[in-house]
Amino acid sequence: xxxxxxxxxxxxxxxxxxxxxxxxxxxxxxxxxxxxxxxxxxxxxxxxxxxxxxxxxxxxxxxxxxxxxxxxxxxxxxxxxxxxxx
Amino acid sequence: xxxxxxxxxxxxxxxxxxxxxxxxxxxxxxxxxxxxxxxxxxxxxxxxxxxxxxxxxxxxxxxxxxxxxxxxxxxxxxxxxxxxxxxxxxxxxxxxxxxxxxxxxxxxxxxxxxxxxxxxxxxxxxxxxxxxxxxxxxxxxxxxxxxxxxxxxxxxxxxxxxxxxxxxxxxxxxxxxxxxxxxxxxxxxxxxxxxxxxxxxxxxxxxxxxxxx
Numbered sequence: 001x002x003x004x005x006x007x008x009x010x011x012x013x014x015x016x017x018x019x020x021x022x023x024x025x026x027x028x029x030x031x032x033x034x035x036x037x038x039x040x041x042x043x044x045x046x047x048x049x050x051x052x053x054x055x056x057x058x059x060x061x062x063x064x065x066x067x068x069x070x071x072x073x074x075x076x077x078x079x080x081x082x083x084x085x086x
Numbered sequence: 087x088x089x090x091x092x093x094x095x096x097x098x099x100x101x102x103x104x105x106x107x108x109x110x111x112x113x114x115x116x117x118x119x120x121x122x123x124x125x126x127x128x129x130x131x132x133x134x135x136x137x138x139x140x141x142x143x144x145x146x147x148x149x150x151x152x153x154x155x156x157x158x159x160x161x162x163x164x165x166x167x168x169x170x171x172x173x174x175x176x177x178x179x180x181x182x183x184x185x186x187x188x189x190x191x192x193x194x195x196x197x198x199x200x201x202x203x204x205x206x207x208x209x210x211x212x213x214x215x216x217x218x219x220x221x222x223x224x225x226x227x228x229x230x231x232x233x234x235x236x237x238x239x240x241x242x243x244x245x246x247x248x249x250x251x252x253x254x255x256x257x258x259x260x261x262x263x264x265x266x267x268x269x270x271x272x273x274x275x276x277x278x279x280x281x282x283x284x285x286x287x288x289x290x291x292x293x294x295x296x297x298x299x
Contacts, residue, residue, distance in 0.1 A: 032244060033244075039242040071246075073103065074103045074123075074245070075244060077100045081093045081100070081130075081133070082242050085089075085090075085133075085240065
């Protein structure tokens, strides 16, 4: 009974972790779209704000031991460099 | 830390996700991914070279220009490898009529790019320009309007663009093949510029830098 309860709790933990991860991916995608929209109208301050939020989210993921998607990180680093270049 | 330093730091961090140019995948899907990431990283390195040059760090800038050249040449090699894979599939597919049409269609597209790819390889090997009748000398209009600053300026990019979801077929189009040639030219331009700066300063070592110069 106790073992069943523990297994069920660990299953819930896994599920909530997957949901959290899925939410982070969605938030990152939305922030990327928003930053690119700001770039398109040359609003670099707003673009930088969105990119900094993404950077903080990815740093949080890394400190939790999760490996973020390579292309997401690469595009974020490139876009941050673009902001400081202009 | 100034804006240029921050820009350099972020561009430098992109290097953590660099590609190994020593091996070329035999799989078309992986080649498409390598090509899109390779082209992007080649431009990132060229841009980093320009930023470091502005910061007066010409030796480091030269290293980035060399990295840009390596990646640009890698992209040309990947395209040639893709042609070889398609060609071998085309030969193997003659017996299998169900997949023959698709493979044959792709093979025809790739075959059209072959003279240009061979010509580029020849130019890179011999460092001599091709004859006028060569297909590589027939350029589309955009090539004549292209300024080096347009190529060097890094544009914002979406993660999906780097995943190489686009078909490998696009890589054989005239514009895409010339784009790769442009990246090679930009990398050589960056190297030449940095060597020119270094020659004026004490960083230049005629023995060490003779080959590049």
